[in-house]
Amino acid sequence: MLDILLAILVTLGAYRLAIYAGRRSRHIQPVVVATICTWVIWWLISGDWESYQMGGEWISYWVGPATVALAVPLAKQMRVFSDIWRGVLLGVAAGCLVAITTVLGIGWLFGMDEVLTKSMLTKSVTTPIAVELTKNIGGVPALAAFFVALTGIAGVAMARPLLSLFGVKDDWAIGIAVGTSAHAIGTASLNRVSQVQTAASSVAMIVAGIVTAICVIPFSF
Structure with a gap:
């Protein structure tokens, strides 16, 4: 104890x-x-x-309650979100498809074990969702949690330099990119930078969880 x-x-x-x-x-x-x-x-x-x-x-x-709390900045930005929600959904969906396709491509290229590949498929969604999805598709939840953490840390470290390199300055664009790729870890890192970026990242994180859940359904059979 x-x-x-x-x-x-x-x-x-x-x-x-x-x-x-x-x-x-x-x-x-x-x-x-x-x-x-x-x-x-x-x-x-x-x-x-x-x-x-x-x-x-x-x-x-407390990861679950903390993740839900990230919706508070979103509530303050609902008016803006209502005007751009179509573009947000399209962008997040594209990001999720790229993330999953990349894992499948890496798995095929390096001849990875099927279980390992399935454990990596949910790396870009927040831990509670990733663990449950991985259970359903036959992966290892502990490995999924590791890949989620690794992805989040890498996303936080690389997102801002890469976005600056490509000249991305819009708060919503930054938030969507970070939330889609680096889930709750990335969203939390934005909280000390901008409430708008945090709100956008929260939206992306939620949508990414839903899109990823739909996309991995075929791997459960």
């Missing part, structure tokens, strides 16, 4: 440290910093990853 409590405290402490570092420099990605700090600290003081996983489950329980 003490190890579980310690795991929770280490995770929260690393998170606070990452937030502080992110406020000091906009080039620092809190998600990446928190992940690295948590791994290093836990490896130094314990190294018992089974105990850490048990503690992590307590934190994971």
Whole structure:
């Protein structure tokens, strides 16, 4: 029980440290910093990853409510969304199809195991949805959660430089791109930048979950 409590405290402490570092420099990605700090600290003081996983489950329980809370910025932007919803749906759907097709292409190119491929198909949707979808199509939920986290972290680190490179400056365009590719992790990272981007990302994350669920139906047979 003490190890579980310690795991929770280490995770929260690393998170606070990452937030502080992110406020000091906009080039620092809190998600990446928190992940690295948590791994290093836990490896130094314990190294018992089974105990850490048990503690992590307590934190994971709140992922669902936290994801729902991201809808608050969206409620403030509903008037704008009502004018552009067709373009948003089309963009998110295209992004989801690219994400799934890319996984299938990589799986075919490298001859990946079918179970591994199925576990990667849901990498661009938020964890609660990804885990349930992966169960239904015969993948490994634990692997799916790993790929979701990895995708989110990579998305947060790469999204802004890539969007700047291609001259994307519109808040809704940025939010849609991040929400479609980096789900809740990406959406949370935008919350300290722009409420409009957060709202757009929340929409994209929700729609991406629905579109992905529809697209992976054939893999459940």
